[in-house]
Structure formats: structure tokens, C-alpha cells
Amino acid sequence: xxxxxxxxxxxxxxxxxxxxxxxxxxxxxxxxxxxxxxxxxxxxxxxxxxxxxxxxxxxxxxxxxxxxxxxxxxxxxxxxxxxxxxxxxxxxxxxxxxxxxxxxxxxxxxxxxxxxxxxxxxxxxxxxxxxxxxxxxxxxxxxxxxxxxxxxxxxxxxxxxxxxxxxxxxxxxxxxxxxxxxxxxxxxxxxxxxxxxxxxxxxxxxxxxxxxxxxxxxxxxxxxxxxxxxxxxxxxxxxxxxxxxxxxxxxxxxxxxxxxxxxxxxxxxxxxxxxxxxxxxxxxxxxxxxxxxxxxxxxxxxxxxxxxxxxxxxxxxxxxxxxx
Amino acid sequence: xxxxxxxxxxxxxxxxxxxxxxxxxxxxxxxxxxxxxxxxxxxxxxxxxxxxxxxxxxxxxxxxxxxxxxxxxxxxxxxxxxxxxxxxxxxxxxxxxxxxxxxxxxxxxxxxxxxxxxxxxxxxxxxxxxxxxxxxxxxxxxxxxxxxxxxxxxxxxxxxxxxxxxxxxxxxxxxxxxxxxxxxxxxxxxxxxxxxxxxxxxxxxxxxxxxxxxxxxxxxxxxxxxxxxxxxxxxxxxxxxxxxxxxxxxxxxxxxxxxxxxxxxxxxxxxxxxxxxxxxxxxxxxxxxxxxxxxxxxxxxxxxxxxxxxxxxxxxxxxxxxxx
DNA sequence: CTGTTAGCGCATTCAC
DNA sequence: GTGAATGCGCTAACAG
Numbered sequence: 001x002x003x004x005x006x007x008x009x010x011x012x013x014x015x016x017x018x019x020x021x022x023x024x025x026x027x028x029x030x031x032x033x034x035x036x037x038x039x040x041x042x043x044x045x046x047x048x049x050x051x052x053x054x055x056x057x058x059x060x061x062x063x064x065x066x067x068x069x070x071x072x073x074x075x076x077x078x079x080x081x082x083x084x085x086x087x088x089x090x091x092x093x094x095x096x097x098x099x100x101x102x103x104x105x106x107x108x109x110x111x112x113x114x115x116x117x118x119x120x121x122x123x124x125x126x127x128x129x130x131x132x133x134x135x136x137x138x139x140x141x142x143x144x145x146x147x148x149x150x151x152x153x154x155x156x157x158x159x160x161x162x163x164x165x166x167x168x169x170x171x172x173x174x175x176x177x178x179x180x181x182x183x184x185x186x187x188x189x190x191x192x193x194x195x196x197x198x199x200x201x202x203x204x205x206x207x208x209x210x211x212x213x214x215x216x217x218x219x220x221x222x223x224x225x226x227x228x229x230x231x232x233x234x235x236x237x238x239x240x241x242x243x244x245x246x247x248x249x250x251x252x253x254x255x256x257x258x259x260x261x262x263x264x265x266x267x268x269x270x271x272x273x274x275x276x277x278x279x280x281x282x283x284x285x286x287x288x289x290x291x292x293x294x295x296x297x298x299x300x301x302x303x304x305x306x307x308x309x310x311x312x313x314x315x316x317x318x319x320x321x322x323x324x
Numbered sequence: 325x326x327x328x329x330x331x332x333x334x335x336x337x338x339x340x341x342x343x344x345x346x347x348x349x350x351x352x353x354x355x356x357x358x359x360x361x362x363x364x365x366x367x368x369x370x371x372x373x374x375x376x377x378x379x380x381x382x383x384x385x386x387x388x389x390x391x392x393x394x395x396x397x398x399x400x401x402x403x404x405x406x407x408x409x410x411x412x413x414x415x416x417x418x419x420x421x422x423x424x425x426x427x428x429x430x431x432x433x434x435x436x437x438x439x440x441x442x443x444x445x446x447x448x449x450x451x452x453x454x455x456x457x458x459x460x461x462x463x464x465x466x467x468x469x470x471x472x473x474x475x476x477x478x479x480x481x482x483x484x485x486x487x488x489x490x491x492x493x494x495x496x497x498x499x500x501x502x503x504x505x506x507x508x509x510x511x512x513x514x515x516x517x518x519x520x521x522x523x524x525x526x527x528x529x530x531x532x533x534x535x536x537x538x539x540x541x542x543x544x545x546x547x548x549x550x551x552x553x554x555x556x557x558x559x560x561x562x563x564x565x566x567x568x569x570x571x572x573x574x575x576x577x578x579x580x581x582x583x584x585x586x587x588x589x590x591x592x593x594x595x596x597x598x599x600x601x602x603x604x605x606x607x608x609x610x611x612x613x614x615x616x617x618x619x620x621x622x623x624x625x626x627x628x629x630x631x632x633x634x635x636x637x638x639x640x641x642x643x644x645x646x647x648x
Numbered sequence: 649c650t651g652t653t654a655g656c657g658c659a660t661t662c663a664c
Numbered sequence: 665g666t667g668a669a670t671g672c673g674c675t676a677a678c679a680g
Contacts, residue, residue, distance in 0.1 A: 001436060001459070003657055014667040019659055026660095027665055044457075049437040050383065051657030053374045054672050059438075061417075069399045072593075079394050082420060091434055093385075094418040096406060110415055112325060113373040114383075133368070135325070214597065243597045250599040269396075273538065273567045274598050275574040327673055338651045343675060350676095351649050375673035378656050 002043040011039035022047055053115050062090045062296065063111045063119040063136075067099040072240065072268045073285070074122070077141065080289025081120055088297060090117070101125040108134060118296045121145075124184045137299040139292045143185060150299070150308045152292040154283050156186045159314045160193035163235050163263045163281045166316060168201065170323050172233035172261055176206035178220050178245060180237035187212065190237045190265060206231060210241040217244030225252060232260055239264040239271050242278050246321065262321040267314070276320030283314050326367040335363035346371055377439050386414045386620065387435045387443040387460075391423040396564065396592045397609070398446070401465065404613025405444055412621060414441070425449040432458060442620045445469075448508045461623035463616045467509060474623070474632045476616040478607050480510045483638045484517035487587045487605045488559050490640060492525065494647050496557035496585055500530035502544050502569060504561035511536065514561045514589060530555060534565040541568030549576060556584055563588040563595050566602050570645065586645040591638070600644030607638050 004022075008015045013032055020026045021036045028036075039045070053059040062085045066074045082092050093116055095107040104123055108130070111119060118137040128146030131138055140151040167175050177194040180187030191207065198205045208224045210217035217236060221244065225231060236242040242264030249256050256262055256276055264271055267282025291310055298304035318324065328346075332339045337356055344350045345360045352360075363369070377383040386409045390398045406416050417440055419431040428447055432454070435443060442461040452470030455462055464475040491499050501518040504511030515531065522529045532548045534541035541560060545568065549555060560566040566588030573580050580586055580600055588595055591606025615634055622628035642648065 004659095005657075015658075016660080016667060016669095017665085020666085023659080029665060032665080046433055046437055048378075048439075048657050049434070050374055050377045050439050051672090052659075054372075054378050054657080054674090055659050057672075059374065061438075068403070069393065070403050072396070075393045075399055078418075079392070079420065082418075091431075091438075092418045094402075094406075094416045096403065107415075109370055110373070113370055114385075114415075115372075115374050247597070247599055270594070270597055273571070273594055275571055328675095329673075339674080340652080340676085341650060344650085347675080353649060356650080372673050375656090376675075378658090378673080379675050381656075 001048070002045040004045070004047070007036065007039045007043055007045050010043060011036045057115055058117045058300075059115040060090050061093045061114065061116050062293075063093040063095065063107070063116040065095045065097050065104055065107055065119065065121045065123060067122060067124070068096050069094065070096075072270055073238075073266055076268075076285045077122070077289045080286040081293040084290055084293040085297065090297075097123065099124055101130075105130060111136065118300045120292055120296060124186075137296060139296045139299075141288065141292050144309060147309070148307050150295055152288050152295070152310045152312065154288075154312050154314050156189040157193045159281050160190035160235075160265065161197055162314075162316060163190075163265060164194050164197040166263055166279070166318075166322060167233040167235060167261055168197070170233075170261060173203075174206070174228070174231045175203065175233040175235060176208070176224050176228070176231045178208050178210040178217050178224070178234060178236040178241050180210065180212040180241070182209075184212070187237050194235055210236065210244065212238050212240060214240050214244040214247070217241030218248045219244075221245045221248035222252075225249075225254075234260065234262050236262070236264050239266040239268045239278065239280055242280065242321075243270050243274055246274060246276075246278060257321050257323050261323060267317065271317075271319070279319045279322040280317050281314045282317045284312055288312055325372070326369040328369070328371070331360065331363045331367055331369050334367060335360045381439050382441045382624075383439040384414050385417045385438065385440050386617075387417040387419065387431070387440040389419045389421050389428055389431055389443065389445045389447060391446060391448070392420050393418065394420075396594055397562075397590055400592075400609045401446070401613045404610040405617040408614055408617040409621065414621075421447065423448055425454075429454060435460065442624045444616055444620060448510075461620060463620045463623075465612065465616050468633060471633070472631050474619055474630075474634075476612050476619070476634045476636065478612075478636050478638050480513040481517045483605050484514035484559075484589065485521055486638075486640060487514075487589060488518050488521040490587055490603070490642075490646060491557040491559060491585055492521070494557075494585055497527075498530070498552070498555045499527065499557040499559060500532070500548050500552070500555045502532050502534040502541050502548070502558060502560040502565050504534065504536040504565070506533075508536070511561050518559055534560065534568065536562050536564060538564050538568040538571070541565030542572045543568075545569045545572035546576075549573075549578075558584065558586050560586070560588050563590040563592045563602065563604055566604065566645075567594050567598055570598060570600075570602060581645050581647050585647060591641065595641075595643070603643045603646040604641050605638045606641045608636050612636055 008018045020028045097104045122142045144151045179191045208220035210220045264280040271278035271280050328339045332342045344352045421428045446466045468475045503515045532544035534544040588604040595602035595604050
């Protein structure tokens with residue numbers, strides 16, 4: 001790789017001039033400019049981003065911390081964010097945290113060490129105190145960390161209520177819930193929404209823990225239907241578990257949605273790969289990623305400050321696991 | 325962020341000494357070492373990786389070029405590679421190429437500009453000439469670029485033959501194929517395997533193009549079954565299309581596997597989320613990623629050279645869309 | 649054992 | 665308009 005020095009020598013100018021034409025900054029005669037450009041082409045020169053980062057204290061890289069890219073929710077999100085940041089010349093620094101706070105903090109450090117320009121974080125355990133020392137702009141996705149940290153989320157409680165109400169409106173009598181992990185706040189909100197609706201309607205509550213996972217949810221469904229044979233609807237804490245519930249029903253020979261209705265939460269692709277296709281509360285994943293990225297870029301460029309907390313609406317996608 | 329200079333001043337030593345304790349390199353008295361360590365702690369110092377990269381010409385970052393992280397095949401792969409590289413202190417630089425050669429080359433440049441230490445590439449269009457100028461170690465995944473570029477792959481042709489033979493052995497008479505894109509070599513190999521087996525057995529050939537996508541494959545299946553009602557088996561060029569084919573059958577009320585058998589290719593998670601679960605030729609995705617990462621790290625550390633071409637075996641996972 | 653110094657490649661003053 | 669000089673934070677000779 002050629003350096004700016006070599007280009008300067010080749011073009012018979014100083015490195016400062018080369019720098020000027022590269023960055024289109026400051027005055028430079030047209031003649032010398034073309035001379036430099038030719039030199040750049042001739043030597044196949046590319047500016048070294050590491051040296052540039054060192055000087056400017058920014059790297060043109062955006063960091064992402066997600067629990068696990070293997071979880072079908074995140075690829076879409078990462079992709080959305082990337083689509084808007086690459087257009088501005090940023091590249092992607094990806095970190096899988098396994099929902100482990102220690103790893104998250106370790107990665108945050110790595111980012112600081114690399115002059116990462118901004119971070120998008122999906123985390124269930126992080127809070128404002130962990131970000132206090134960090135000089136880097138941050139946008140929280142999927143969960144609000146603190147009023148001082150800008151965020152992009154949905155209203156998990158209200159939208160979960162809507163899911164349950166959809167089942168109620170479809171005439172379901174005995175509605176069960178397969179819940180997500182205890183230590184994930186969104187999962188708890190969705191569960192509480194279910195409980196509250198049932199309470200208000202004076203209906204019995206049937207809850208089984210599914211850990212946000214397909215296999216576990218399938219077993220949870222077996223348990224549920226074994227103990228309580230007349231359950232006629234299930235609201236699962238996420239779509240992955242809805243797939244598990246559906247599989248359980250299929251194995252048990254239960255007709256969905258005629259005998260039992262299912263509604264999920266999230267809007268991931270899996271809901272459309274299975275048959276019957278799963279009714280769900282769809283988060284506008286792509287839009288959310290896009291918005292988070294835009295907010296982050298604005299903050300990086302100093303165009304925007306303060307603490308926006310964007311709450312996106314969801315869409316009830318009525319498909320084939322509910323009757324209407 | 326504190327710098328090495330500040331630490332040196334705080335500890336009353338030179339920056340060289342600080343550097344020595346950070347890197348555990350060279351001799352340093354125990355006393356001064358503890359003094360430095362205290363200073364580091366007191367100032368909450370973290371070495372700046374950008375400055376370090378500039379000097380050492382390596383960044384402790386591994387680059388990935390994949391067509392699209394949204395494609396369910398890649399998250400597992402990226403994750404596997406990451407698992408072994410993070411353990412060695414590397415971080416992840418992720419690039420989605422959309423299977424677009426121009427983007428791939430652009431990202432390759434970005435990597436060079438950032439002193440990325442090594443690259444894992446999944447690409448259908450890249451070849452040796454594009455990598456010629458690159459100084460960075462590369463491992464190709466999923467496809468062989470050139471004998472000089474180490475690679476980790478499977479034998480697409482032979483394994484696809486095995487898929488078709490499985491259908492034949494199950495007694496299927498009229499076997500169709502839903503093919504992937506024309507310009508993807510693996511897709512072509514799988515198609516050719518199908519054609520060759522049919523030819524050898526003097527069976528008719530039914531091919532419909534599914535572009536590696538679920539929706540398209542679903543339509544392709546509709547077309548196929550409309551034109552040729554007595555098809556009793558489908559081999560799809562990948563699992564995503566197998567899901568599409570299965571959905572088509574479900575909509576048509578065709579009993580899978582009794583009336584029609586389906587076998588896919590790849591071994592992605594989707595094959596286990598649907599009902600019936602899809603029989604497939606499963607690539608050991610995680611193992612492949614792990615192997616590729618290990619090869620890459622060895623090359624980065626100069627431990628290994630030459631051009632390994634690892635071909636992994638696959639596993640025929642007989643599930644519910646075929647009879648045996 | 650420890651300190652001084654010279655770059656790594658670039659962007660930015662400040663002279664000219 | 666352009667060039668020379670300085671420093672971003674760090675590592676690796678080289679002295680001592």
C-alpha cells in the first residue's frame with residue numbers, strides 16, 4: 001500500500017497538498033490537483049484509515065452489541081442499520097454479547113479503544129451507569145436504558161395487551177401464555193399485559209415458561225395442554241415460541257386455529273415460513289433499525305442532541321393461526 | 325481516555341516502561357511493575373488500539389464478507405467464526421455484499437485501509453485475481469476461488485447426488501428439481517447432480533427456477549405441479565426453497581411425504597421449525613466456520629501456509645418430508 | 649532493568 | 665496556493 005508521502009513525491013508536491021485533494025479541503029490549483037490525482041491512480045493509493053482515525057479520533061465505524069446474531073430477530077435489525085450507515089461511509093463492528101453484561105462491557109471497551117464513532121445497543125442488563133464514562137454516542141434499541149440515553153422501542157405492554165385482546169375478540173375462552181425469561185424486562189411486560197387482561201376479565205391464568213426458545217416452548221405447550229385440556233388459545237411472549245407452540249399442536253393433532261388459536265410477538269420471518277402462518281404483533285424491525293441509525297448518525301455529526309425516545313407502533317398481522 | 329504518557333507521568337516512569345508492562349514484554353522490575361499497574365488502575369487507562377494498529381500494521385480485527393446476514397445460512401456461520409476468533413482477542417468487522425462484486429471489492433479496500441488482519445469470504449463472483457493485490461490472509465468459505473486460496477467447502481455435486489438418490493431409494497418415480505440462481509456455481513452443481521442422476525436412470529427431468537427464495541420456490545412448485553400433476557418428489561437447491569415447496573404442497577392439500585416427498589439442502593434451522601420437518605443434506609455449518617477461523621488464525625500467526633482445501637462431509641438428516 | 653528517540657500515515661496549523 | 669513542521673498514542677530499537 002502506497003502512502004501519502006509516496007504520492008507526494010510522485011506528484012512533486014507536499015503531503016499537505018495531497019491531503020488537501022484527498023479531503024477536498026482547502027485551496028489547490030486545478031493543475032496540481034490533476035497531477036495529484038494522476039499520482040494517486042498511478043500508485044493505486046488509498047488513504048490509510050487507521051492513521052486517519054488516530055489523528056481525528058474517529059474511525060468511521062459503527063458498533064453493534066446484540067445478544068446473538070443467531071436469534072432471527074437481529075439479522076434484520078443489523079441489516080437495516082447497516083443499510084443507512086454504509087451509505088454514509090461507515091462500516092460495521094459487530095459484537096455478540098450472549099446477553100452477558102461482562103461481555104457487553106468488554107466490547108464497549110474495545111470500541112473505545114478503536115475510536116468507534118457510535119454504538120447501537122440491544123441489551124437487557126445494561127444501564128446508564130455502564131455508559132457514563134463512555135464518550136461515544138449511543139442509541140438503545142428494543143429497550144429503554146435511562147431517560148438520558150436515546151432509544152427506539154415499542155410499547156411492549158400495550159401491544160401485548162392488544163395481542164391478548166385479539167384472542168378475546170375472537171371468542172377464545174381459556175387463554176394461556178407462554179412466557180419468556182424472567183430477567184428480560186420486555187418479556188415481563190408482555191406477561192404482565194396478559195395477566196392484567198385476564199384479571200380484568202376475570203378469566204383464569206395459565207402460564208408456562210418457554211425461555212424465548214422454540215424447543216422449550218414446545219415442551220411448555222405440551223405441559224400446558226396436558227394439565228388443562230380445554231385451552232383454546234395461546235399468546236406466546238415471542239414468535240420463536242409461537243413456532244414451538246404450533247409444532248406442539250401439530251404433533252398433538254390439534255387443529256389450529258379451529259380448536260386452538262395462537263398469536264406471537266415480534267414479526268420475524270419464521271411466522272411466515274410455517275403452516276399455518278402465524279398471527280403476530282409485528283414490530284417494524286427494519287424501520288426501527290433505520291430510525292436508530294439515523295438518530296445515531298445525527299448525534300455523531302452533532303446535528304442532534306438530547307434524549308429522544310421513539311416508540312414505534314406495531315402492526316397486528318392477522319394470518320392463519322387466528323380466526324379473524 | 326488516558327494515554328500512555330499520562331500513565332508514565334503518574335507512575336514516574338517512561339512510556340517505554342509502561343508499554344513493557346502492558347505487553348508483558350521485556351524486563352521490568354517487580355516494584356516498578358506494580359507502580360505502573362497502580363497508575364493504570366488509577367487513571368483507568370486502556371491502550372489505544374488505533375495507535376497500536378498504526379504501528380504494528382495489524383488491528384486484531386477479522387473481516388467477514390457475506391452476501392446477506394439476513395439469509396438464515398450466515399448468522400450461524402458468522403457466529404461460529406466469531407466464537408473462535410474472540411477467544412484470541414479478535415473483533416469482528418462485518419460486511420454484507422449482496423452478492424455484488426463491486427461491493428465486495430469496496431469492502432476489501434476498506435479492510436486494507438483498516439489493517440484488518442484476515443478475511444473470511446463467502447462470495448460467488450470473486451476470484452483469485454481480485455485478491456492478488458491484497459496483502460491480507462484470506463479463507464474462502466462455501467466455494468473454492470482458486471487453488472491458491474485456502475477454502476472450506478462441501479462437495480456440492482456429490483452431496484446433491486446423494487439427496488436425489490435418497491428420493492430414488494424411497495421409491496419416488498417422478499422427481500422434480502427447484503433450482504437456484506444460474507450465476508451461483510454451487511446452485512449449478514446441485515442442479516447438474518440432479519440432471520445426471522435422472523439421465524443415468526432414464527427418468528424425465530422437471531426443473532423450475534426458484535432463485536434460492538421461499539416465495540419464488542413456492543410459485544415454482546405451483547407451476548411444476550400444475551404442469552405435471554404426478555410428480556411425487558422434489559429436490560430443492562437449498563432449504564429456503566424447500567420451505568417454499570412445502571408451503572405450496574400444504575396449500576394444495578398434498579400430503580407430504582405420502583403423496584410427495586421433499587428434500588432440501590444446507591441444514592438451516594428453518595427445516596426444523598416447519599411441520600413436517602424437512603429432510604435435508606445438512607452442512608456442518610458450525611464446524612465449517614470453526615475450521616475456517618482456525619485456518620485463518622494460523623495463517624495470520626504465520627503458523628501455517630500453503631493452500632489447504634478442506635472439504636467437509638455432510639449429513640443426510642432424514643426427517644418428516646421423506647418416508648425413510 | 650529503564651529511558652530517549654524515531655517513526656507508523658495522516659491532517660492541520662502556520663509560514664511563505 | 666503550497667510546503668514544513670507538529671503531533672495523534674503507541675512500539676521497538678538503541679543507549680545507558
